Amino acid sequence: TRTSRPQRILKAVQRKATVGDPQSVITAIDHFCRHREWAMNVGDEKGSILDSVVSEVSPVTVLELGTYCGYSTVRIARLLPPGACVITLEFNPDYAAIARQVIKWSGLEDKVQLVEGASGDWIPWMKEHFGVQAFDLVFLDHWKERYLPDTKLLEECGLIQKGTVLLADNVICPGTPDYLEYVRNSPRYNSHYYRSHLEYTKAEDGLEKSVFLGY
Numbered sequence: 444t445r446t447s448r449p450q451r452i453l454k455a456v457q458r459k460a461t462v463g464d465p466q467s468v469i470t471a472i473d474h475f476c477r478h479r480e481w482a483m484n485v486g487d488e489k490g491s492i493l494d495s496v497v498s499e500v501s502p503v504t505v506l507e508l509g510t511y512c513g514y515s516t517v518r519i520a521r522l523l524p525p526g527a528c529v530i531t532l533e534f535n536p537d538y539a540a541i542a543r544q545v546i547k548w549s550g551l552e553d554k555v556q557l558v559e560g561a562s563g564d565w566i567p568w569m570k571e572h573f574g575v576q577a578f579d580l581v582f583l584d585h586w587k588e589r590y591l592p593d594t595k596l597l598e599e600c601g602l603i604q605k606g607t608v609l610l611a612d613n614v615i616c617p618g619t620p621d622y623l624e625y626v627r628n629s630p631r632y633n634s635h636y637y638r639s640h641l642e643y644t645k646a647e648d649g650l651e652k653s654v655f656l657g658y
């Protein structure tokens with residue numbers, strides 16, 4: 444049967460990128476998705492905003508919800524200092540298998556912990572299983588209807604503390620209205636919208652950065 448789109452993205456990485464060079468992996472995926480087949484990576488334009496937030500926060504522990512092919516995982520991990528890591532949750536085993544190979548090709552496997560499973564099942568175990576005290580940065584890019592329930596779950600589990608930064612993709616397209624309403628109206632978050640475009644297109648989209656102010 445036909446290969447899957449994630450398999451074709453991995454092939455593009457293996458053909459065009461240099462092992463151990465994360466930037467070449469990012470460039471290969473962006474070129475493939477801009478000129479061959481669109482795919483739901485955060486992309487180069489929103490990716491630059493993601494980079495600036497990661498650099499500004501300089502996080503020790505990052506949680507990514509929704510790995511897909513590992514594009515944003517590589518973008519985040521390449522900016523982390525030694526000792527810092529990103530835990531990324533992926534529900535689909537086929538996507539997870541591709542992402543592991545993309546992350547390995549970039550040479551960043553030591554900074555990444557890819558966990559197969561659903562965010563709702565894994566978040567309550569984060570402290571016990573990974574020894575996480577609280578996340579410095581959370582990148583939300585999974586099922587859009589899970590953004591709000593998972594944020595509330597992270598709060599309940601004490602994984603969001605004063606200063607934790609939430610960065611959410613697709614708050615305009617496909618859109619996460621209930622999440623946006625929550626973080627923008629809650630007195631416990633300071634929110635900012637970074638206007639941009641849906642990856643590889645001219646449609647509007649953006650990232651919402653929300654800093655937790657504590658209880």
Ligand SMILES: O=C(NC/C=C/[C@H]1O[C@@H](Sc2ccncc2)[C@H](O)[C@@H]1O)c1cc([N+](=O)[O-])cc(O)c1O
Binds near residue numbers: 485585613
């Ligand atoms: O639907 C989108 N993203 C959903 C992403 C979902 C990813 O997260 C898990 S679900 C999961 C992972 C972890 N825990 C629970 C569920 C899926 O297996 C997929 O890898 C999307 C759509 C568009 N678009 O234009 O249509 C653009 C984007 O940038 C998008 O991110």
Ligand SMILES: [Mg+2]
Binds near residue numbers: 484485584612613
């Ligand atoms: Mg997205």
